[in-house]
Amino acid sequence: MQKLKLFFSLILLIQSFSSFSQNERQIIDSLFNVLEKADDKTKIEILNKISTNYLDYSLDSSLYFANEALNLAHIIHDKKGISDAYNGIGNVYLDKRDYKTALEFYLKCFDVRTEINDLKAISSVCNNIAYLYRIENNYSQSLEYYKKGLEKSESIDDEKEVTSFYIRIAGVFQDMGRYKESIQYYIKALEKEKEIHDNTLLTMIYNGIGNTYIEISSYDEALKYFLNALEIYKSMDNQDGISMIYNNLGIVYSALHENDKALEYYQKSLQMDIDRDYKEGQATAYNNLGTAYDEKGDKDKALDYYNKSLTLCKDLKNTEGIATALNNIGLIYLDLGDYDRAYKNLQESADIARESNDIYSLANNYNNLAKLFLHQKDYVKSQNSLNLAIELSKQINTKEWLTESYDLYTQLYSELNNYKKALEYYKLYSEMKDSIFTLESSNRITEMKIKYETDNLETENELLKKDNQIHILELNRQKNIKNYWIAFSILILALAVLSFSQFRLKKKTNGLLKSKNDQLRDTNKKLTISEHNLKELNATKDKFFSIIAHDLKNPFQSLLGFSEALYNQIDEISKENISEYSRLIYESSQNLYNLLGNLLQWSKSQLGSIKLSPTQINLYEAVDDVLSLLNISIQKKNIRIENSILKGTIVFADKHVVSTVLRNLISNALKFTDQNGEIKISSVTSNNKITISVKDNGKGISEENIDKLFRIDQEYSTKGTENESGTGLGLILCKELIGQSNGELFVESTLGKGSNFKFVLPISED
Numbered sequence: 144m145q146k147l148k149l150f151f152s153l154i155l156l157i158q159s160f161s162s163f164s165q166n167e168r169q170i171i172d173s174l175f176n177v178l179e180k181a182d183d184k185t186k187i188e189i190l191n192k193i194s195t196n197y198l199d200y201s202l203d204s205s206l207y208f209a210n211e212a213l214n215l216a217h218i219i220h221d222k223k224g225i226s227d228a229y230n231g232i233g234n235v236y237l238d239k240r241d242y243k244t245a246l247e248f249y250l251k252c253f254d255v256r257t258e259i260n261d262l263k264a265i266s267s268v269c270n271n272i273a274y275l276y277r278i279e280n281n282y283s284q285s286l287e288y289y290k291k292g293l294e295k296s297e298s299i300d301d302e303k304e305v306t307s308f309y310i311r312i313a314g315v316f317q318d319m320g321r322y323k324e325s326i327q328y329y330i331k332a333l334e335k336e337k338e339i340h341d342n343t344l345l346t347m348i349y350n351g352i353g354n355t356y357i358e359i360s361s362y363d364e365a366l367k368y369f370l371n372a373l374e375i376y377k378s379m380d381n382q383d384g385i386s387m388i389y390n391n392l393g394i395v396y397s398a399l400h401e402n403d404k405a406l407e408y409y410q411k412s413l414q415m416d417i418d419r420d421y422k423e424g425q426a427t428a429y430n431n432l433g434t435a436y437d438e439k440g441d442k443d444k445a446l447d448y449y450n451k452s453l454t455l456c457k458d459l460k461n462t463e464g465i466a467t468a469l470n471n472i473g474l475i476y477l478d479l480g481d482y483d484r485a486y487k488n489l490q491e492s493a494d495i496a497r498e499s500n501d502i503y504s505l506a507n508n509y510n511n512l513a514k515l516f517l518h519q520k521d522y523v524k525s526q527n528s529l530n531l532a533i534e535l536s537k538q539i540n541t542k543e544w545l546t547e548s549y550d551l552y553t554q555l556y557s558e559l560n561n562y563k564k565a566l567e568y569y570k571l572y573s574e575m576k577d578s579i580f581t582l583e584s585s586n587r588i589t590e591m592k593i594k595y596e597t598d599n600l601e602t603e604n605e606l607l608k609k610d611n612q613i614h615i616l617e618l619n620r621q622k623n624i625k626n627y628w629i630a631f632s633i634l635i636l637a638l639a640v641l642s643f644s645q646f647r648l649k650k651k652t653n654g655l656l657k658s659k660n661d662q663l664r665d666t667n668k669k670l671t672i673s674e675h676n677l678k679e680l681n682a683t684k685d686k687f688f689s690i691i692a693h694d695l696k697n698p699f700q701s702l703l704g705f706s707e708a709l710y711n712q713i714d715e716i717s718k719e720n721i722s723e724y725s726r727l728i729y730e731s732s733q734n735l736y737n738l739l740g741n742l743l744q745w746s747k748s749q750l751g752s753i754k755l756s757p758t759q760i761n762l763y764e765a766v767d768d769v770l771s772l773l774n775i776s777i778q779k780k781n782i783r784i785e786n787s788i789l790k791g792t793i794v795f796a797d798k799h800v801v802s803t804v805l806r807n808l809i810s811n812a813l814k815f816t817d818q819n820g821e822i823k824i825s826s827v828t829s830n831n832k833i834t835i836s837v838k839d840n841g842k843g844i845s846e847e848n849i850d851k852l853f854r855i856d857q858e859y860s861t862k863g864t865e866n867e868s869g870t871g872l873g874l875i876l877c878k879e880l881i882g883q884s885n886g887e888l889f890v891e892s893t894l895g896k897g898s899n900f901k902f903v904l905p906i907s908e909d
Contacts, residue, residue: 171196187216187224194231198238206235223264226255230268237271240460246275266295266304273311280503280539282319286312306335306344310351317355325355346372346384353391362395369395386415386424390431397435405435426455426464433471446475466495466504470511477515485515506535506544513551517558525555546575562720755797755883757908762792762801762835766824769805776813780820780865784809787825794833795905800880804888807873808837808900814863815898816841831906840897849890853878877902 171193178189190212197205209231216224229252236245249272256265269292276285293308313328332348349372356365369391376384393408409432416424433448449472456464473488493508495501509532516525529548536544549572556565706728766786770777777784794801812822816839823838842864844852852874881888881902892898 183215183219184221184224187212187219187221187228190215191224191227191231194228195234198231198234202235202238206232209235222255222259223261226252226259226261226264226268229255230264230271233268233271237275240462242275242279246272249275262295262299263301266292266299266301266308269295270308270311273315277315277318280318282315285315289315302335302339303341303344306332306339306341307347309335310344310347313351313355317351317358320358322355322359326352329355342375342379343381346375346379346381349375350388350391357391357395357398360398362399365395366392382415382419383421386412386419386421389415390424390427393431393435397431397438400438402435402439406432409435422455422459423461426452426459426461429455430464430467430471437471437475442475442479446472449475462495462499463501463504466492466499466501466508469495470504470508473515474511477511477518482515482519486512489515502535502539503541503544506532506539506541509535510544510547510551513548517551517555520558522555522559525551529555542575546572549575560715562715755800757796757884758798759793759795759907760798760801761790762794762826762833763788763790765794765798765801766805769802769809772806773809773813776810780813780816780818782813782816782819783821785821785823787823788835789826792826792828792833793906794835795907796884796886800884801904804877804880804902805835805837807877808902811873811900812837812839812841812898814867815839815843817864828906832903833906834901834903836899836901838897838899843894843896843898844890844892845894849892852890853888 174189174193174196178186178193181189190208194205194207194209194212197208209228212224213228213232216222216228229248233245233248233252236242236248239245249268252268253265253272256268269288273285273288273292276282276288289308289312293305293312296304296308309328309332313325313332316322316325316328329348329352332344336344336348349368353365353368353372356362356368369388373385373388373392376388389408389412393405393412396402396408397405409428413425413428413432416422416428429448429452433445433452436442436448437445449468453465453468453472456468469488469492473485473492476482476485476488489508489511493505493512496505496508509528513525513528513532516522516528529552532544532548536542536548549568552568553565553572556562556568763786766788770784770786809822809824816822821840823836825836825838827834827836854875878888881904884904886902886904888900888902890898890900
């Protein structure tokens with residue numbers, strides 16, 4: 144059973160938690176000294192500054208002075224003062240973790256600043272509003288306000304803030320699982336950073352890209368970017384940043400199951416946070432240490448660290464951290480068999496998640512409670528908890544918790560000897576596991592694209608360096624020319640020597656320029672070739688992941704699941720269920736056989752190892768043989784099939800090619816035709832060619848998707864009329880085989896009315 148995720152040290156808003164220093168006291172004292180004699184407008188500015196200075200160590204004082212500024216600003220109708228006071232009050236409630244009230248004041252601030260058109264200030268409050276929406280998982284609103292802030296920053300040419308907004312937007316896309324868009328914004332940020340040379344922003348970009356690689360399980364790449372960030376943080380002596388990267392390195396090594404290294408980095412992060420008295424960081428480190436020790440099987444140490452995290456989170460009033468620690472403590476007690484303590488902690492965690500409307504965590508809590516009740520044989524409570532977990536998981540489309548719920552339901556009904564229900568939930572569990580596997584495969588493709596784009600950016604940097612070298616050479620050449628002309632005016636006798644030197648220098652420089660330009664052209668050419676190869680690689684890799692890791696796995700799961708049920712429960716299962724299981728095993732075996740056949744044929748075609756042996760074939764008999772093979776599927780859907788090909792019709796082609804193409808096209812028609820539908824197979828002869836047609840009255844295909852059917856670089860797969868799955872490989876294979884047989888394959892289709900797949904082959908060798 145999975146625990147709540149490890150904390151990620153993403154930089155969202157940079158806040159200081161330093162203690163009250165002598166310097167700060169002097170600043171506040173100086174503000175108080177001028178406050179009494181100041182006019183009202185200046186008083187408002189000073190009160191807002193005092194509020195800001197109190198924010199880091201006395202929230203009540205900060206709130207008091209912000210309200211004083213607000214009251215006075217209302218009296219004299221100072222709209223800028225009003226907006227700054229609203230912002231200050233929002234900051235206080237943000238630190239108090241009262242996000243609803245904070246958002247209320249930030250939105251008031253936004254309205255007033257928009258009214259007075261204070262662009263820089265609007266950009267600032269947009270950042271605060273977007274941040275609050277982000278932590279509430281309202282990503283669409285978060286993106287809206289981040290983009291508003293970006294627009295304002297661009298309008299005033301605030302390049303540093305533009306870069307920061309790119310980083311924040313990238314972070315939101317990362318939270319949404321839209322990793323390609325995330326990396327695009329990180330790359331935009333990198334390009335901007337090259338102009339402003341800000342190491343703090345550069346480390347944020349590296350950290351963000353590292354976190355993106357963690358999300359798609361590319362841990363080696365994540366390590367590379369985290370170590371880049373760590374090197375810069377160390378050069379800056381930035382203790383906050385170093386501690387954060389240590390924590391993230393611990394997360395990477397934990398994911399790689401290198402627990403000793405994970406513990407080493409978590410301990411380093413913890414010690415730095417203790418030295419700086421940074422409680423939030425300590426709570427995170429304690430939680431992560433608990434998880435690492437739990438994975439090592441040391442439950443006592445895990446429990447000790449989780450309790451330390453819980454204590455700190457309670458001191459900080461960090462409800463999310465409290466809920467996380469309680470959940471993890473509850474799971475430890477569950478593993479230890481202490482069900483009373485497990486229930487107490489898991490239920491308390493669920494109560495907190497419910498109060499804070501943390502649906503993601505609450506769904507996990509209900510799964511964990513369901514597992515506890517299952518251990519206690521309290522099946523009613525377990526079922527109730529699972530129903531709540533499934534409802535919440537569907538609400539936020541969280542596949543990991545849904546998969547867990549379906550797995551627990553399978554266990555529950557198996558223990559109740561309700562094998563029909565157990566089978567239903569096992570199917571749901573398998574489908575969800577497959578969809579997660581498909582998502583992971585997609586993430587691997589995304590990883591390649593991300594790596595390509597980041598590597599491409601590094602290549603562009605190298606090209607820029609070459610440009611700079613050329614520019615320096617050109618400047619040197621111009622400088623030398625100027626010096627030569629000065630020398631010419633002073634010493635006319637040296638004209639010949641100087642002219643000759645200039646000529647040689649120019650020739651040398653031009654040669655170097657030409658060489659550099661040739662290098663640039665060669666590099667660009669390599670980039671173009673690399674991009675083309677990457678697209679082909681992505682397409683092939685995508686198809687293989689989809690087939691081998693997903694579609695090939697699915698029939699095996701069904702075979703294993705149903706055969707295991709028969710093996711273990713043969714004396715308890717009714718004859719009706721045995722018959723049903725046998726049918727499902729047969730169908731899965733048939734699907735697996737067909738898929739393996741297609742996969743083998745396609746692999747051979749890719750390697751160029753298919754040797755065609757064309758001969759004269761009786762087309763009517765070839766169709767009849769395929770229909771016999773597919774008889775069970777035809778009867779299952781009660782589909783009427785008409786073979787209207789004349790019995791003596793001859794085609795000149797490889798027998799296996801004709802059989803494979805007919806089997807795939809007729810299977811495809813069966814898949815997308817409803818119960819009691821019709822399929823017609825016919826042929827037309829013309830000019831030593833024969834056109835074979837497989838026509839159905841099924842779902843049909845939209846015009847935009849027809850182009851995707853035969854392309855390896857286009858992902859197109861849809862469910863059949865009875866939820867049958869497929870890979871799209873069969874049609875691609877048919878296209879290639881017909882092409883190698885000197886024929887062609889095409890399709891005519893109308894969405895909702897059916898499809899007509901046609902292929903043309905020669906009648907004779909001539």
